[in-house]
Amino acid sequence: MDPHGWWVLGIQIILLVILAPPIGMHLARVLEGRPHVLSPVTGGLERLLLRAAGIAADEEMSWMAYAGAFLSFSLVSVLVLYAMQRLQAILPLDLAGLPGVPAHLAFNTAVSFVTNTNWQSYSGEQTMSIFTQCAGLAVQNFLSAASGIAVAAAVIRGFARRSAGTLGSFWVDLARSTVHLLLPLAVVLAIALVSQGVVQSFRGEARVRLIEAGHTAQGAPRGEQRIPLGPVASQIAIKQLGTNGGGYFNANSAHPLENPTPLANALETLAILLLPAAMCFTFGEMVRDRRQGAAIFAAMLLLLIAAAIPCILAEQSRDPRLAAMHVADGGSLQHPTGNMEGKEARFGTAETAIWAVWTSAASNGSVNGMLDSFTPLGGLVPMVLIQLGEVVFGGVGSGLYGMLIFALVAVFMAGLMVGRTPEYLGKKIEAFEIKMAALVILLPSVAVQVGAAFAVMSPAGSSSISNPGPHGFSQVLYAFSSAANNNGSAFAGLNAATPFYDIALGLAMLAGRFWVAIPALALAGALVKRPRLEAGAGTLPTHTPLFVALLAAIVVIVGALTFFPALALGPIAEHLQLLSLAITPLAAGGVR
């Protein structure tokens, strides 16, 4: 077999291990208000923003005030984004003359981008004006990521501070992470992407004369092709960095003008995990024990690698039905290997599988190939990564606080097993924290399963299914998993542009964002009041390989127990269905 996929996997992991720590350290300095490398450039911008808002740089908030600020900012964001879509026909830069977005779709999209999900039940080039994309959707790509970082910063302070009452200021954290981290990185990545051919233009389209003129499906002469243009690179850069994932075009990063070359693909892949991985080191730095951040990173990395290997293998597997009709899906370096349906020739199967794992481990949700056409097991992997709760790196900020909550569950479980008092980073873990942790883990799972069950039982839900058999169920299960965990990727054959799905998935996205963030802040508010105990003989060290393995195992066990029955009905059943096709003799006529 062609080993190049394994090389790319290894290189991407090495890049992450090299680049995440310094960026994480930088972010810690930014969040703590210490001088950093960009202070001379962007420091003035921060002061300007805070002065305009009437905020002191050393302002402090209780957990409730912090949550209130986060909620009020999110609410205004949803309302403005909703209005902007509804009114886009009378707003500037509607070059294609697109009408206002229908109410249910505008609600879904507004919630989707503000919750950092970027589920898209619309096709960008046919629905959203340049103004909406640029001043609405891309703005939320920044602000939803910055809000995630802010909430994570508050949760980290809950562990880092001793016998205190406050968690920092949402406004200060929001402004700082936007101007000192997201904006500078996005500018650099955007320009790098333009160099590769990602378009960046305020013209609506270009026209070319076809090399070979032909006819449309209706028989009309066809001599021209319209090439869509727009401020694409600026949006793609932040959609990758901010774990947003919402593409400018319908095909997302499979679109050649969003992701034209293997180098662009490598950069976009790296950008998916860069900031969620860096947040682990921000955590270690802010709690003044870098080993703790490294341990969280290691647990995430372990799960990432464990997911990437089967996904690559599944997508590179060959289909005996193709061999039977003399279609070559592998076997030589000249041929693409494995499942090429829905994949781009320049990326092939390995780098599409790696992207699928990266995008579902992080709550990014962008795609460079169509997940609906993945093999059953290849599509199972991203679905499981999402269902684990978006804690294998997860969203920018939200992945870290999700994983810290699993860390509390891990010390609690260890405490139950050996009779130790659970503590984490010197903070005693008590009943309230475990209740909040249980809430955070259970609520999205409930939203996924109840939502999917309701959808497949109702005509409004089941009529959107586009593939027959178990895969049709997988489409629905994937949609609710993606929405309730704020991922945003899809088995995109499902027709989600219906009032039913727009509203049901919109509610799931709200649950996945706020029913996790608010208990996490409450938990931090309780922890921040506690003193920090010195580690004793009864303390379980939380920076050791043993703890890393325990944490990874807890994540897998909780996820597996919750979702195995549903997965058995979807991708696992579909895999067995394909296996049975392969072993049925072709001549028997049982195979199509």
Add this chain to the structure above:
Amino acid sequence: MRVLRPTLTLFVALSILTGAVYPALVTGLAHLLFPAQAEGSLIMKDGHAVASRWIGQPFASPRMFWGRPSTPGGDGPDDAMTSGGSNLARSNPAWIDSVRARAGRLRAADSTLDSVPSDLVTASGSALDPDLSPAGVYAQSPRVARARGLARAAVDSLIAQHVQGRFLGLFGEPVVNVVELNLALEGMR
């Protein structure tokens, strides 16, 4: 109110910063540094644009190399104002039927064709894929050579000039840009 002022001022200020200043800055830098790429990497011929090098075109005659199958938009295949894959599942009988039909079309155009590389019979993710694997192109060279009355070796050597290897030998798959190849082919006559 304590919450309202920072909510509104920061929302407006950050929206201007990330929704206007940032895209304007990127657009300015892009047009300074990479003006052709920023506007779609158009290929000019005889004074007008004939292609974007990144967007596949609907080649259908036996004289041309055909690209990746494309799920049609309003204008037919490779309508670049739409994009997306077939989203057919492997277990969907319609998928294997679509593969069989495409293989049949290729064989009807060239009865000597034996093994068909899979990228020639599977729809791309974007519907606009400009590339094919080298195998997918070489498999069509007998047909193209015959239709144009060219020597097979001449066509093969043109293909060989257009094969792009992996970036740094590592990233991506070896491909041939079918749009550029067909343009070169038209220039050969």
